[in-house]
Amino acid sequence: MDSFLRVENRMRTHSVRRRARQSEAAIQARKEREKSKTAEYIALTDDVISRKNKDWSKEAFHITQRLLQVNPEFTLTPNQINDLLANELTLTTEMLRDHPKVYWLWNHRRWCLQNIPDGPLVDGQPSRQWMTASWDKELAVVEKMLNTDPRNFMAWGYRRYVLASMPVQRRDTAELEYTSRKISATFSNFKFELVYNAIYTDPEDQSAWIYHRWLIGSGNNEDQLRREIAVIEELLSEQPNSKWSIDSLVYYNKVLLEKHRPYDVELRRKCVTMLQQLEVIDPPRRFRYQELGKGLIPYWMKTQLKQLRSR
Numbered sequence: 001m002d003s004f005l006r007v008e009n010r011m012r013t014h015s016v017r018r019r020a021r022q023s024e025a026a027i028q029a030r031k032e033r034e035k036s037k038t039a040e041y042i043a044l045t046d047d048v049i050s051r052k053n054k055d056w057s058k059e060a061f062h063i064t065q066r067l068l069q070v071n072p073e074f075t076l077t078p079n080q081i082n083d084l085l086a087n088e089l090t091l092t093t094e095m096l097r098d099h100p101k102v103y104w105l106w107n108h109r110r111w112c113l114q115n116i117p118d119g120p121l122v123d124g125q126p127s128r129q130w131m132t133a134s135w136d137k138e139l140a141v142v143e144k145m146l147n148t149d150p151r152n153f154m155a156w157g158y159r160r161y162v163l164a165s166m167p168v169q170r171r172d173t174a175e176l177e178y179t180s181r182k183i184s185a186t187f188s189n190f191k192f193e194l195v196y197n198a199i200y201t202d203p204e205d206q207s208a209w210i211y212h213r214w215l216i217g218s219g220n221n222e223d224q225l226r227r228e229i230a231v232i233e234e235l236l237s238e239q240p241n242s243k244w245s246i247d248s249l250v251y252y253n254k255v256l257l258e259k260h261r262p263y264d265v266e267l268r269r270k271c272v273t274m275l276q277q278l279e280v281i282d283p284p285r286r287f288r289y290q291e292l293g294k295g296l297i298p299y300w301m302k303t304q305l306k307q308l309r310s311r
Helices: 002-015 024-051 058-070 078-098 103-114 129-148 153-165 172-201 206-216 222-238 243-259 265-281 283-296 299-310
Strands: none
Touching: 024 058, 058 078, 078 103, 078 129, 103 129, 103 153, 129 153, 172 206, 172 222, 206 222, 206 243, 222 243, 243 265, 243 283, 265 283
């Protein structure tokens, strides 16, 4: 039995891979590399510690990142933690613009927000300034995303989470105002989508254009006017002889002139040009278009035209 054990031990000894003996030069080179790394780490640590609570520059942030890559167990101050997490939130905000329905981006933001420090001490007590500011900003971010795409169900679910987690809760009336506003906007957009389908299907359907003007109303909203003008101009590029497209562009540009841009000479000239185009496309109503054109020319332009004609 003893002889068997001796043989077995000898076999185990032979099976162990022996490390090759290093030369003195190799050992010295390794020690120099380790010494250099140690010196670099000490310098990096001293640099980060010297900046604590007084330097919040990007350079300090990148140096802290380098130190954490070398030693993840290095203890950071609350300010440094707050900066690191804020940087993560900024990064994922940019990524969400292109990938708004990736679960892990939303989950990572939750983790960041849950680890935001309270904030600097005020009279010996945590102020919660950083935490409150971060959650308020997060609500603004998610609401901006919902303005871009109201159908983003992930953003709606995340918004509920943010509202429930905010250190300072919003008033119920404010939330009611927000949801009512979103419902109204969504319903209005739905109506416009129906009209777009109608005018693109049959651009000469007068009833669709009349309903479109009813939706626009008095034209007090300049952004809405510009948006609808852009939609019609796109349709006109596909249907260049669409009478109702040109007629509607004249109508909405006139509203734009009257309500928001009364001194835009170029826009007036554009309307006059379109009215002249309508005279060719729709001859039976050419006198109507001529009268509309006269109303678009201000007094000082009429005086100049008379002077030009008298020459």
